[in-house]
Amino acid sequence: MKLQNWWFTTLLGTNESMQPPLSQNIESDIVIVGAGAAGLSAAISLMDKGLKVVLLEKNICGGDTSGKSAGFLTPDSELELAQLIRRFGITGAADLWKVATTGVSMMANHISKHKIDCDFQVQDSLFLGIGNGGWQDILEEVESRKLLKFDQQLYTKESLKGILGSDAYSGGVRYTGTFGVDALLYCQGIKKVLLENNVQIYESSEVEKIEDHRVNTHLGSVKAGQVIFCADKLQHSLTHFADNVYHAQTFLSVSEPMDEKKIATMFPEGRYQCWDTDLVYTYFRLLGTNRLLLGGGDMLTTFSKEDVNSSRVIDKVIKHFKEKFPYLADLEFIQFWPGRIDTTRDLLPTVARDEKNPWLHFVLGCVGLPWATFCGDFAARHSYNDAACTDHHYYEYLRAGRDFFVPLWLEKMVGKQIVFSLNNAWAKYYQKDIRSKETRRITSRREAENAVVNKK
Ligand SMILES: Cc1cc2nc3c(=O)[nH]c(=O)nc-3n(C[C@H](O)[C@H](O)[C@H](O)COP(=O)(O)OP(=O)(O)OC[C@H]3O[C@@H](n4cnc5c(N)ncnc54)[C@H](O)[C@@H]3O)c2cc1C
CATH class of the missing domain: 3.50.50.60 (FAD/NAD(P)-binding domain)
Structure with a gap:
């Protein structure tokens, strides 16, 4: 790689x-x-x-x-809706969520108005729970979305299998109005x-x-x-x-193109952009070229001062990911890169x-x-x-x-x-x-x- x-x-x-x-x-x-x-x-x-x-x-x-960046255009960034409500109450959370949703639509509008060729994909967001704690996070996010009168679809561990080819997640919440781009x-x-x-x-x-x-x-x-x-x-x-x-570091990797059969097993209904509830979360989506983009990190390197250029961290992310999707065991990831995202306290x-x-x-x-x-x-x-x-x-x-x-x-x-x-x-x-x-x-x-x- x-x-x-x-x-x-x-x-x-x-x-x-x-x-x-x-x-x-x-x-x-x-x-x-x-x-x-x-x-x-x-x-x-x-x-x-x-x-x-x-x-x-x-x-x-x-x-x-x-x-x-991975080019997920979703209002959900480091701060989930439930966390914004806890911090700012419903009115404040609605104000701040509007920042992110406005940003998503501004980007989508620029792309369509100016016909920007950037592998624009309409991709629903699918936030995935890991374990019981993750399931509670999913339920909390669903309740928060309901408070703000947003639409979403909740999936249990069982029903999730209808839209994602993995039994490693304890549930998920899916919502529309999100996109993928080559940023x-x-x-x-x-x-x-x-x-x-x-x-x-x-x-x-x-x-x-x-x-x-x-x-x-x-x-x-x-x-x-x-x-x-x-x-x-x-x-x-x-x-x-x-x-x-300061900044937080995360890593991305991209695979060789996947064949249609594997894609249909992984996403039987539609190609979602996905991330999970882990503190240092894993995120993935398919590009227009059928390559899989997979990102993540670890606790030790998230706050490191300089870029960590070894593949050690992303190798682990790929390994854990393949445990969740065993039929992708032979999928080869060809390139990886780190990036440090500026963030405030x-x-x-x-x-x-x-x-x-x-x-x-x-x-x-x-x-x-x-x-x-x-x-x-x-x-x-x-x-x-x-x-x-x-x-x-x-x-x-x-x-x-x-x-x-x-x-x-x-x-x-x-x-x-x-x-x-x-x-x-x-x-x-x-x-x-x-x-x-x-x-x-x-x-x-x-x-x-x-x-x-x-x-x-
Ligand atoms: C691996 C990775 C994956 C990510 N995935 C996503 C994702 O899927 N979705 C998402 O929404 N976000 C994602 N992000 C976060 C997102 O990329 C950033 O939050 C966003 O790009 C910040 O944009 P910005 O314009 O503020 O900063 P930047 O894109 O960093 O722009 C700042 C610019 O300023 C320039 N600059 C700096 N100093 C000077 C100077 N002195 N003079 C002139 N120019 C200067 C830099 O070169 C840079 O181009 C990801 C980030 C990384 C690293």
């Missing part, structure tokens, strides 16, 4: 060309730094506003986390749309410094009225908000303006392509015309400096990794923001904004 990102392999078969690096000092109305799902979404939101928009990317568009081709497709709409894009252009309204790369600079950072793995030297973010993104320089916007730690897509668009809309926006309450959910269970000063003593993983676990399994002053403030702001919208 080769260490190589499959999506880069798919890019080799296209005519996508690189944009040259920025090599001059230029001016624009808005400069966006980082062209993953968030930065591209910010750019597309601004492209037809009659503004001069510049996009700077240190790699190629989508060349970092977005273009390594690197998606990003490159959006790049093309932006170029056609006069957005200036410079790839291989890493921003190294911000001086007042000017961002500097190694060869040039852009002076802009508004600056939107949608960049990952940011250095503290660029912003103190970088301290809000409580798994919600940070979207904030610099306190002293309100023209400087940051979108950081988005876990999930849909979250990134919503947040990039949100920051862009607010940077362009804050007064016309009626969703300021999201700034409260996503502000920097939120409350954390394990105090941050401990990071200096025991390291960011440990404190981060503890705060992540706390956010996922115990945190209740519902009673906090902040949540009350958000609720009253939300009500005020709703009143304005209703009046209009």
